[in-house]
Amino acid sequence: MIPAPPIQIPAELGARLQQLFGLDDTPRTLEELSDLVRRHWLKNLGNPRLNAHLRATYYGREIFGNVNYETLHRVKLADGRQVHTACALDAIIEGFFLPLEIESTCFHCDQHVRIRISKGAVIHAEPSSVVVWLGTSKGDSCTCETDACPYINFFASQEHVTDWQHRNPNELGMTLTLQQSLNLARKGWWEPIHLGVASIQFAADETATQNRSKTAPPSWGH
C-alpha cells in the first residue's frame, strides 16, 4: 500500500499555529502539527491547574473547550447537558471524552450541521460532506480565544469553503476533512491527555496504597 502523501500546512498558517498553540516548532504538515500539539500537552500536563481541569474533563465533570458565551457550536451530551464550545475542533475533541451530538452551521451559508461522535468515531454526519476550516487571524495577536477559535469552523462541503474563499480571499487557513480533524484531535489532544491523566491517577493510587500500608498494614499474608 502506498502511504498517503503528507498534508501540507501553508507556511503563514503554520507560523500562526505555532504562536497560538505555543508549539516548539513550526508545523509544515498536518502530521507535524499533531506531533507538536501532542508534545506541548505532554510537557504541560504537570501544571497543577491545567491538570485538574483536564482530569475534570477526562471524568466528564467539565466539557472540553466549553465557553459561557454563544458560539456557532453547540454540544449536546447524553445526560442532557448542552454547552457551547469555543471552536469546531473543541467540540470534536470532547467527542473523545463523552458521546455527544454537535449542532453547528456552515460558516458560509448557515446550513445546519449535525455530527454525532462516540469514543472519537463519527456515527453520523449531516451533511456527509461536512469539512472543518482550520484558520487563524493574521498578524501578531496571540490570544487563542480571539485569534484561533473564531476561525475554526464547520463548512457544509469543500465547495462551500471555495465559494467563501472567493468572497474572502484574505482568510488564512486550510480545509480538513472530518476524518483528518478526528485524527488531529486524537493524536494531538486525546492521547496525551488520556496518557497524562492515567499516569497521574496511577501515581495517586500508588501513593494511596503506600499511605494505607503505613497506617494499616494488611492483615493477609503468608
Ligand SMILES: [Zn+2]
Ligand atoms: Zn455553506
